[in-house]
Amino acid sequence: MTVHFHEEDLPAGVLAPGPIAIDTETMGLITPRDRLCVVQISDGKGDEHLVRFKPGSDYAAPNLRAVLADPDRLKLYHFGRFDLAAIKHYMGIVAAPVYCTKIASRLIRTYTDRHGLKELVRELLGQDISKQQQSSDWGGPVLSDAQKDYAASDVRYLHALKAELDKRLIREGRMELAQACFDFLPHRAELDLAGWPEIDIFSHM
Ligand code: MN
DSSP: OOEEEEESSOOTTOSOSSOEEEEEEESSSOTTTSOEEEEEEEOSSSOEEEEEOOTTOOOOOHHHHHHHHOTTSOEEESSHHHHHHHHHHHHOOOOOSEEEHHHHHHHHOTTOSOOOHHHHIIIIIOOOOOOTTSSSOTTSSSOOHHHHHHHHHHHHTHHHHHHHHHHHHHHTTOHHHHHHHHHHHHHHHHHHHHTOSSOOTTSOO
């Protein structure tokens, strides 16, 4: 289990075929203001890759771009709405097709309102991840080992979570509904970027 750190692009050919887990770290929560600093990727085989972008980056990243835009690669996210918007805004890519562990959790873990990644990993996989570095400066010249470990842990468990969540979605007959939500997610991210960030366009009011 190794965390690989790269500047400005993913090396070619480092990922096994199949679904990939994706997460991003940014300067903050307002996507057009707070630049994309790190994209984390895991192919589920045990290693994680971190791609860090410098201030003023053109986000050319041809290898990363090819992986993110590949329509045959399922992308696993936790709260993909945010990552999809950041990737769309800074790289111009719709990083789909999508699976979101937070949406899946909301559709089947109706006995709780705790759908954070830490809670999901604890309950479904019995592992403990630290969220201590979540609010840290991802834009500096050097990332600490604690930041790298944290960034990697955000993609480390998404394949295993998907396997567990899929069992429950099937058991409760909600897989089709989940898939429809996943398919809509890139459009929900587009609405965030286009000026409807917190407005529910489906609501009556
Ligand atoms: Mn993260």
